[in-house]
Amino acid sequence: xxxxxxxxxxxxxxxxxxxxxxxxxxxxxxxxxxxxxxxxxxxxxxxxxxxxxxxxxxxxxxxxxxxxxxxxxxxxxxxxxxxxxxxxxxxxxxxxxxxxxxxxxxxxxxxxxxxxxxxxxxxxxxxxxxxxxxxxxxxxxxxxxxxxxxxxxxxxxxxxxxxxxxxxxxxxxxxxxxxxxxxxxxxxxxxxxxxxxxxxxxxxxxxxxxxxxxxxxxxxxxxxxxxxxxxxxxxxxxxxxxxxxxxxxxxxxxxxxxxxxxxxxxxxxxxxxxxxxxxxxxxxxxxxxxxxxxxxxxxxxxxxxxxxxxxxxxxxxxxxxxxxxxxxxxxxxxxxxxxxxxxxxxxxxxxxxxxxxxxxxxxxxxxxxxxxxxxxxxxxxxxxxxxxxxxxxxxxxxxxxxxxxxxxxxxxxxxxxxxxxxxxxxxxxxxxxxxxxxxxxxxxxxxxxxxxxxxxxxxxxxxxxxxxxxxxxxxxxxxxxxxxxxxxxxxxxxxxxxxxxxxxxxxxxxxxxxxxxxxxxxxxxxxxxxxxxxxxxxxxxxxxxxxxxxxxxxxxxxxxxxxxxxxxxxxxxxxxxxxxxxxxxxxxxxxxxxxxxxxxxxxxxxxxxxxxxxxxxxxxxxxxxxxxxxxxxxxxxxxxxxxxxxxxxxxxxxxxxxxxx
Numbered sequence: 101x102x103x104x105x106x107x108x109x110x111x112x113x114x115x116x117x118x119x120x121x122x123x124x125x126x127x128x129x130x131x132x133x134x135x136x137x138x139x140x141x142x143x144x145x146x147x148x149x150x151x152x153x154x155x156x157x158x159x160x161x162x163x164x165x166x167x168x169x170x171x172x173x174x175x176x177x178x179x180x181x182x183x184x185x186x187x188x189x190x191x192x193x194x195x196x197x198x199x200x201x202x203x204x205x206x207x208x209x210x211x212x213x214x215x216x217x218x219x220x221x222x223x224x225x226x227x228x229x230x231x232x233x234x235x236x237x238x239x240x241x242x243x244x245x246x247x248x249x250x251x252x253x254x255x256x257x258x259x260x261x262x263x264x265x266x267x268x269x270x271x272x273x274x275x276x277x278x279x280x281x282x283x284x285x286x287x288x289x290x291x292x293x294x295x296x297x298x299x300x301x302x303x304x305x306x307x308x309x310x311x312x313x314x315x316x317x318x319x320x321x322x323x324x325x326x327x328x329x330x331x332x333x334x335x336x337x338x339x340x341x342x343x344x345x346x347x348x349x350x351x352x353x354x355x356x357x358x359x360x361x362x363x364x365x366x367x368x369x370x371x372x373x374x375x376x377x378x379x380x381x382x383x384x385x386x387x388x389x390x391x392x393x394x395x396x397x398x399x400x401x402x403x404x405x406x407x408x409x410x411x412x413x414x415x416x417x418x419x420x421x422x423x424x425x426x427x428x429x430x431x432x433x434x435x436x437x438x439x440x441x442x443x444x445x446x447x448x449x450x451x452x453x454x455x456x457x458x459x460x461x462x463x464x465x466x467x468x469x470x471x472x473x474x475x476x477x478x479x480x481x482x483x484x485x486x487x488x489x490x491x492x493x494x495x496x497x498x499x500x501x502x503x504x505x506x507x508x509x510x511x512x513x514x515x516x517x518x519x520x521x522x523x524x525x526x527x528x529x530x531x532x533x534x535x536x537x538x539x540x541x542x543x544x545x546x547x548x549x550x551x552x553x554x555x556x557x558x559x560x561x562x563x564x565x566x567x568x569x570x571x572x573x574x575x576x577x578x579x580x581x582x583x584x585x586x587x588x589x590x591x592x593x594x595x596x597x598x599x600x601x602x603x604x605x606x607x608x609x610x611x612x613x614x615x616x617x618x619x620x621x622x623x624x625x626x627x628x629x630x631x632x633x634x635x636x637x638x639x640x641x642x643x644x645x646x647x648x649x650x651x652x653x654x655x656x657x658x659x660x661x662x663x664x665x666x667x668x669x670x671x672x673x674x675x676x677x678x679x680x681x682x683x684x685x686x687x688x689x690x691x692x693x694x695x696x697x698x699x700x701x702x703x704x705x706x707x708x709x710x711x712x713x714x715x716x717x718x719x720x721x722x723x724x725x726x727x728x729x730x731x732x733x734x735x736x737x738x739x740x741x742x743x744x745x746x747x748x749x750x751x752x753x754x755x756x757x758x759x760x761x
Contacts, residue, residue, distance in 0.1 A: 104132065106141050113148065126152040133168075143173035150179065154186055162186050177203050177217040184224055193228060200225045204244075219245045223255060226262075233547050235266050247276040253312060257288040264294050264519040266550050267526075267557075270721045271295065281716035289423035293448060294519050297594035297616035297726025299472035300735060300753070301715030306423060306451030307474070307708040314429040320454070323700060326438035329415065330696045337369040338692060341414040341437065342391075344445060345376030345398075345426035348384040349576065351599035352420060352445060357383055358487040361390035362681040368688070371412055373397050373405070375421075375428050402431045409436035416688050419455065422446020439691050439700065442475055444484070447598065447620035449473040453703050457691055459483055459684075463626035464619055471753045472618070474708075476701035478690070480683050482630035482673050484623070486602055496581040503585055504569050509538035510652040513586040513609070515571070515579075515600045518546050520592040524724050526554070528645050529590060530561035536652035542586060545570040583607035587658050588651055594726055596624035602674065605631040610661040612648055614638040616726030630674035631665060641727060707753070714738045 104112075109132050116125035129149035133142060150165030166183035169176065184199030203221035206214060222245040229238035242259040245252070256275075260283065263271040272283050272295065285308065287295065292305045340363075346352035363370050372391040374384075375398050388394045393412065397405040405428065409417065417437035421427035422445040432440060435454050442450045443459040450458070451474050458465075458475035461483040470477050500507050512532065533539055545551070555565035571582065580603060589604040591597050591613035597604070601611050601624045610633060615625035625637045638644040651657055669675055694700050718734055725731065732754070739754040 106139070106144070109145065110148065113152075117152065122152055122156055126156065126158075143169045143176050143179070146172065147176070147179045147182070150182060150186075154182065154189075159186050159190050163190070177206060177214065181217060181220050181224065184221070188224075188228060193232070196228065197225065215248050219249045219252065219255070222248075223258075226258065230262065235262055235547050236549055238262055239266065239268075243275065246278075250276045250278050253286050256283060256286040257291060260287055260295075261291045261519065264291065265517070266547075267518055267521055267553055269523045272721070281713075281719070284716040284719055285712055289446065289448065289451075291519075293618065293620040294522075294595045296719060297618050297621045297724065298715060298719070298731075299448070299469070299618040300711055301719070302618055302620075303449045303451050303472055303474065304708050304712035304715055306449055307705060308451075308712050309423055310429065310433075310450065310452045314433065317430060317433045320433060321435040323438065323695070326695075329413070329438055332413075333415065333692060333696070337365075337367055338688060339369045339371065339413055339415045340688060341371040341373055341409060341412070341417045342420055343373040343375065343417060343428060343432070344420035345374070346420065346424075346445065347372060347374050347387045348376055348379075349381040350376075350383075353383040353387065354487060354490065354576070355444070355485050355599055355602070356420070356487075357386055358489055358677050359485045359681050359684075360387055362678050364682075364685060365392070368685055369393075371395060371414060373409070375405075376426055397428075402428070402434065405431050406434050406436045415439065416441060416691055418443050419450070420445040422448075422450055438695050441691070447595070447623055448618060449475060451705070451708060453705055455703060456701050457687075459687065460619065461626055463615075463629050464622045469617075474703040474705055478687050480680060480687070481676075482626055482680070484598070484602060484627060484630075484674070485677055485680050486606070486675050488675055488677055490580070490606070491577055492580070492607065496578055497584045498582060500585050503571065503582055505542065505585055506538065506540060509540065510536055510588070510655075510658075511540055511542055511586045512536075512588050512590050512648070512652065513542040513583075513604075514590045514592060514597070515542075515544050515604075516592050516595075516597050517544070518550055520595045521554075522592075522594075522724075524641075525592050526557060527561065528641060530558060530563050531645050532590070532648045532652065533558075533563045533567055534561075535649045539652050540567045540569050541590075542569050542571060545572045579603075580607060583609050588612060588648065590648060591624045593621050593724075594618060595620045596622075598623050598627075601627045602631075605633075605665060605674065606669065608662045608666045608669075610636055610651075610658065610665060612636050612638065612644060612651070614641055614644040617731065618726065621726055627674055631672050632668045632674075633661065633664065636661075641724070710742060711753075714742065 113125040113128050126149055129145050133145050146165050146169035150162045153162035153165060163183060163186045166179040166186065169179040180199045180203050184196040187196035200221040204218050222241045226238040226241040229241065239259060239262045242255055245255045246259060260271055272280055274280055287305055289306045289309050292302050344352060360370055370391045371393040372387065373395045378398060395408060414437040416439040418441045419432055420443060422442055424445050433454050440455050441457045441459060442455045449472065455475050457478050458473055459480060460477055461479045461481060464483055465477050505511055529541055533541060551570055555568055558568055559565045583604055584607060586609050589609050589611040591611060593614060593616050596613060604611050605627060611624065611628050613624040613628055615622040615637065628636050638647055718738060735754045
């Protein structure tokens with residue numbers, strides 16, 4: 101080994117790692133370092149060893165290797181970045197920050213490589229600061245990263261999302277030579293859902309995310325590759341796989357906890373592919389106990405996870421992540437099952453060529469709105485599952501005084517995340533408070549800076565800042581219990597309440613909403629309708645304000661609405677989970693028939709690059725897009741102008757010759 105060159109060493113270690121022998125590759129680097137203490141590239145060897153040890157969760161060994169690399173060559177910046185990440189995983193936040201700060205302040209950062217390292221360190225610092233709720237410093241770190249390297253999409257996405265969480269209005273502003281349309285074109289799918297109720301722009305952003313951030317795979321399967329499956333069903337049960345990182349203590353896990361055990365085991369075989377955090381909790385254990393096959397693929401790369409799904413012969417794979425954290429989009433792009441379905445995790449179209457169906461309902465995607473989805477739309481009576489076995493925890497409800505609420509007066513609440521707040525929504529809330537004396541608005545606690553910003557905005561709107569009350573973060577059962585203290589839940593738009601709305605309705609708190617145009621903006625209306633309160637689904641923002649004011653001044657009406665909810669809970673469509681599972685299985689059977697009979701839909705990706713450009717130009721921060729009466733007319737005009745000056749293929753969306761629906 102003493103005579104092995106550095107190139108041969110790295111190639112040998114990479115071959116061992118690729119074959120799954122990571123520990124042996126790390127030992128190879130260790131032995132080489134011991135036998136070649138004077139090698140001028142020893143710092144690279146030690147760094148590579150540390151990377152492998154970190155992947156093996158040998159954090160102490162990794163830290164020692166990175167420190168040794170730094171000692172050998174203090175000007176070599178990569179080990180500082182990785183040492184910081186290792187310290188962070190070990191819980192040593194101060195030490196981690198010190199390493200990254202060294203990189204960002206290093207004089208060598210003026211070189212091309214140094215700039216790359218500095219951006220990497222700034223991104224790490226931002227993530228740690230955000231995790232400790234230091235949102236403003238995190239935003240500043242990302243701003244510096246964008247100014248150094250404007251082309252990094254993920255940094256711009258993170259920066260805009262942080263501004264949304266801080267209620268920094270407007271959230272999208274020019275930066276580092278990127279004008280506003282350029283920033284909009286870089287937005288993440290969840291971020292655009294919070295930004296504007298523009299379903300066509302949302303579809304285009306999703307497509308760009310698949311194309312630019314996830315990327316297309318080098319190998320994938322076509323329908324022909326699954327031809328041998330056609331004759332297998334109904335000779336055996338239909339094999340359904342649910343892929344999610346959130347089958348745990350999470351909003352998605354809490355919604356789905358009961359439904360897995362209700363599947364008809366005579367016709368359906370249920371697989372759960374879990375790709376989330378390794379930590380155990382009661383919800384994860386409950387789901388694991390009610391599926392037939394639990395597969396933890398969190399530690400598996402795409403090759404191994406794909407092989408597992410193919411070995412399981414999954415017929416229909418349900419993507420319950422979509423464009424959310426920890427999604428396995430690259431794995432899905434390989435098409436490990438003949439039919440792939442988008443459901444529940446992401447409120448909108450995936451904009452991908454490999455998702456065949458999206459599950460919705462008639463309230464969320466009304467007939468005629470299918471143009472906003474690359475997938476074929478199929479519908480349930482209500483698209484959201486619910487857990488009827490979750491506790492009501494009413495015996496744990498605090499008093500209003502203990503919760504910091506007034507003993508008398510109407511308590512309006514909205515327990516959505518601050519990223520869902522917009523100046524338009526906040527302005528409506530302030531109009532409601534001004535007209536309902538003695539009322540308060542109960543929100544979830546955020547950082548002190550965000551709370552101060554919202555209280556200042558309230559004061560400028562003529563509302564005493566103390567009328568905004570912030571609820572501290574508590575456990576799920578305690579949070580559910582304190583809903584009983586609220587009188588009326590006020591929804592947000594363009595990204596409305598989803599799990600938070602069904603929690604409120606389950607606890608007997610009426611929810612007032614005004615649906616928009618996009619999926620995320622219409623879910624709450626679907627839930628309220630399915631809970632038996634269609635009269636609380638408003639047609640316009642003005643009606644929303646007027647209805648909230650009227651209810652806020654009418655204690656008897658609020659009491660009657662609460663009674664309707666609680667009395668109808670056992671029969672409401674929203675909480676009829678057995679029916680949802682039966683209907684869902686019916687959709688699955690229809691999808692399989694489509695596949696077996698050669699009718700599997702082909703996702704429509706036509707002109708989505710162009711729609712992204714048009715949508716970025718059409719966006720107007722001064723107007724709520726979804727409530728524009730000329731929404732479709734503006735899009736049609738923009739498309740007509742583009743077609744007049746460019747040879748673009750016609751599509752079924754807003755081309756002048758396209759038919760409705």
